Structures are given as structure tokens and as C-alpha cells.
Amino acid sequence: MSAVNEVVLDVDGLRVHTTDGSGLPVPIIEDVSFSLARGEVLGIVGESGSGKSMTALSVMRLIPGSLSQTGSIRLQGRDVMTLPERELQRMRGTKVSMVFQDPMTGLNPVRTVGSLLVEALRRHRDVSRREARKLAIEALRAVGIPSPELRINAYPHQLSGGLRQRVMIAMALLHDPAVIIADEPTTALDATIQAQIIDLMRSRVTSAGLILITHDLGVAGQICDRIIVMYAGHIVEEGTALDLLARPRHPYTAGLLAAAPRFDRERKPLIPITGSPPTPHDRPEGCPFAPRCSRTIDPCRDQRPELVPGDLSTAACWNPLNS
Numbered sequence: 001m002s003a004v005n006e007v008v009l010d011v012d013g014l015r016v017h018t019t020d021g022s023g024l025p026v027p028i029i030e031d032v033s034f035s036l037a038r039g040e041v042l043g044i045v046g047e048s049g050s051g052k053s054m055t056a057l058s059v060m061r062l063i064p065g066s067l068s069q070t071g072s073i074r075l076q077g078r079d080v081m082t083l084p085e086r087e088l089q090r091m092r093g094t095k096v097s098m099v100f101q102d103p104m105t106g107l108n109p110v111r112t113v114g115s116l117l118v119e120a121l122r123r124h125r126d127v128s129r130r131e132a133r134k135l136a137i138e139a140l141r142a143v144g145i146p147s148p149e150l151r152i153n154a155y156p157h158q159l160s161g162g163l164r165q166r167v168m169i170a171m172a173l174l175h176d177p178a179v180i181i182a183d184e185p186t187t188a189l190d191a192t193i194q195a196q197i198i199d200l201m202r203s204r205v206t207s208a209g210l211i212l213i214t215h216d217l218g219v220a221g222q223i224c225d226r227i228i229v230m231y232a233g234h235i236v237e238e239g240t241a242l243d244l245l246a247r248p249r250h251p252y253t254a255g256l257l258a259a260a261p262r263f264d265r266e267r268k269p270l271i272p273i274t275g276s277p278p279t280p281h282d283r284p285e286g287c288p289f290a291p292r293c294s295r296t297i298d299p300c301r302d303q304r305p306e307l308v309p310g311d312l313s314t315a316a317c318w319n320p321l322n323s
């Protein structure tokens with residue numbers, strides 16, 4: 001059972017910044033730290049612009065060239081920050097996989113599903129074309145694609161959004177990665193298909209650590225063991241999914257919860273959080289959420305709260321709920 005607790009990814013003090021007109025650094029991600037164990041599902045949740053995708057891209061070392069990244073990223077103990085480009089490419093092909101929101105952006109439209117899978121297999125494994133095709137059919141069957149021996153000849157646009165996402169998941173699982181990062185994998189799908197894809201990921205991603213990025217705290221609550229809530233490039237709360245959903249401490253988490261459709265409760269009216277998140281260029285000095293928060297007290301507007309562990313979750317808030 002020790003393999004289950006094996007830490008596969010450790011991110012410590014991650015910072016990403018861009019520069020302003022006069023060359024001064026403007027932080028996008030500030031001091032993000034987390035670790036992920038094999039078999040664990042970690043949610044990264046927050047509104048659009050919180051820095052979720054940027055965090056994922058940093059782990060893959062794929063942030064845009066105009067930005068810089070510091071901090072430590074360790075994948076199965078190896079320092080990703082100092083890996084040469086060749087090894088990074090190998091890592092991205094085999095050790096870490098990504099599943100994106102719109103499968104059309106992840107799948108080359110002029111290639112059949114089969115040729116995409118065969119190429120991905122043969123890039124990192126010494127198998128014949130024939131053997132790879134058999135493995136590809138098995139990979140499609142394993143993610144619940146009906147008649148895989150026929151579907152393998154389809155082009156991505158000939159499949160429904162749900163089937164395309166299953167193909168992406170099959171691709172992501174091909175090389176038995178240690179980490180899978182799914183960035184809004186169900187956002188483009190309707191609710192029924194969304195639930196099927198979530199079920200599929202929960203049942204198929206067993207030996208890898210899975211990071212599920214979503215703006216929807218309700219979706220994260222269905223599948224995640226632990227959840228990180230991000231706001232304006234910071235982690236504002238972190239805890240088990242059970243604790244965060246039952247007793248959020250950060251007012252932002254409580255706000256996301258009130259705004260999220262829930263599957264496990266009677267329907268309640270959804271209450272959106274008023275206002276919108278700051279951009280990296282207009283982040284306030286104190287708590288980044290203070291301008292939208294109804295619980296602000298003295299220090300909130302001029303002092304940054306640190307992440308402080310509580311009985312339940314860890315939260316960065318001067319005036320937390322449920323404490």
C-alpha cells in the first residue's frame with residue numbers, strides 16, 4: 001500500500017511573473033505550494049483568471065516565453081526546473097499528461113484517432129505499428145468508447161464532444177503517467193456527459209495522481225480528495241473536499257459554494273459572487289479578495305493574510321468562517 005502514499009509531485013513556492021511597461025515584475029502566481037500523491041485526486045478551484053491554468057503550465061514548464069517562473073517543482077523526486085529540454089519533452093509525453101477543456105485543441109483535426117494514438121505510443125515505446133494499433137483499440141475500449149475498432153478510423157470532428165474527451169483521456173493514460181492534469185475537462189460538455197466523464201476519470205485514473213482544474217466547486221467536490229482554492233494567483237484555502245464543502249473557512253470558498261450547482265443536496269438558488277477578480281496589474285495590497293468580501297475587518301485592506309492551518313482547512317483569511 002505504500003505506493004498509494006508515494007508523493008509524485010511536489011510544488012514549493014511557485015511564483016510566475018510578467019513585467020510591466022517599465023520592466024518591473026508583476027506577479028501572476030504568488031507562493032503556490034502543494035503536493036500530490038499517487039492515487040490522489042487534487043482539485044484546483046477558482047474563478048476564471050485565478051491562475052489555475054498558469055499553475056498547471058508551470059508544472060509542465062510550458063508557460064509563455066514572456067513570463068518567468070521560480071520555485072521548486074519535483075516530479076517523482078526529480079527537479080523539473082533544471083531538466084534539459086529533451087528530458088522535459090520526454091516527461092511531458094510519458095510522466096505527466098494533460099487533458100484540456102476543448103478536445104479539438106488537443107487533437108490534430110487532420111489525423112484519425114487511430115493514427116494519433118499509434119504515433120503517441122510509438123514516440124515513447126518500441127512497438128510495431130500493428131501492435132500499437134491493437135494497443136490503441138484497447139485504450140479506446142478502456143475509456144468506454146463503443147466499437148473501438150471502427151472509431152479508430154474516425155477524425156476528431158466526426159466524434160461527439162463527450163467521445164472526443166474520452167479519446168483525450170485514453171491518450172493521457174497511454175504511457176501510465178505519474179501525474180495527469182485535467183484543465184476544465186468537462187466545462188464544454190452538457191451536464192449528463194460531464195457526469196460520465198467525471199465517473200470515467202475517477203474509475204480509470206487509479207495509479208496516477210490526478211489534478212482536476214475547474215471553476216466549479218460542485219464538480220470538484222464530486223471527485224476530489226483534497227481541494228486547493230485559488231484567487232488572484234494565491235492559494236486562499238486548502239483542505240479535504242469534505243471539509244471545504246461542509247465548512248468552508250475562507251469567504252471566497254463560501255462564495256464559490258453558494259454559486260455552484262450541487263448534486264448532493266436539494267436545489268438551492270445559486271448566488272453569484274458580486275464583482276470580479278482583480279487582474280495581475282490591479283491586485284490590492286492586502287487580501288486580494290477584500291474588495292469583494294462582506295467580512296472585511298481592520299487588517300484586510302492593507303495586510304496580506306498568510307495561510308494558517310485551522311482545525312479543518314488551512315486558510316489565508318483575517319476573519320474566517322466556521323472557526
Ligand SMILES: Nc1ncnc2c1ncn2[C@@H]1O[C@H](COP(=O)(O)OP(=O)(O)O)[C@@H](O)[C@H]1O
Pocket residue numbers: 018028046047048049050051052053054055064066067279280
Ligand atoms: N501570456 C500571458 N501574459 C501575461 N499574463 C497572462 C498571460 N496568460 C495569462 N495571464 C494572466 O494570468 C492570470 C491567470 O490566468 P489563468 O492561469 O489562465 O487563469 P485560470 O486558468 O484560473 O482562468 C490572468 O490574470 C491572466 O490574465
Ligand SMILES: [Mg+2]
Pocket residue numbers: 052053054183
Ligand atoms: Mg484556465
